[in-house]
Amino acid sequence: MPRSSVMIIDDDDSIGTAVSVRLSAAGYQTTYAQSGRAALELLTGDAALPDAIVLDVRMPDLDGFEVCARLRDHPRTRHIPVIFLTANTASPQRRAAMAALGDAVLSKP
Numbered sequence: 799m800p801r802s803s804v805m806i807i808d809d810d811d812s813i814g815t816a817v818s819v820r821l822s823a824a825g826y827q828t829t830y831a832q833s834g835r836a837a838l839e840l841l842t843g844d845a846a847l848p849d850a851i852v853l854d855v856r857m858p859d860l861d862g863f864e865v866c867a868r869l870r871d872h873p874r875t876r877h878i879p880v881i882f883l884t885a886n887t888a889s890p891q892r893r894a895a896m897a898a899l900g901d902a903v904l905s906k907p
Contacts, residue, residue: 803827803846807837807865808854808883813906817852817883834860838868841875848878855884 804826808814811832818828829848831837834857841847851869855862862882869875885906 801825801827802850803829803848804850804852805829805831805837805841805848806852807831807834807857807862808852809833809857809859810854813854813883821852833857834862834865838865841869841878842872847875850879850881852881852883855882 802825804821806814806817806821806828808817808830809832814830814832818830821828829840831840837851837853838860853862853865857865860868862884866880866882869878869880883906
């Protein structure tokens with residue numbers, strides 16, 4: 799049986815690596831994109847789709863909210879669960895993540 803796959807989108811390599819290591823240890827196959835634009839190119843192209851996405855909220859090119867909105871607007875990616883990853887655990891940030899049609903919000907490791 800194939801392992802579930804998760805794409806990690808984060809501009810910070812150390813966070814991306816930490817999340818990937820933890821998910822791999824839990825049995826998930828991971829892929830990594832260092833920016834929202836790079837992830838959107840992969841996800842809306844011919845690449846295999848992940849079962850879920852872990853998405854950083856604050857990134858320099860496109861923030862996580864914009865990436866999520868574009869994923870929800872694209873027929874190929876609208877069904878993929880998006881888990882926002884943020885260092886800001888305040889309620890307004892969590893509400894904004896959920897308003898952007900995310901499925902969950904986690905604090906950064």
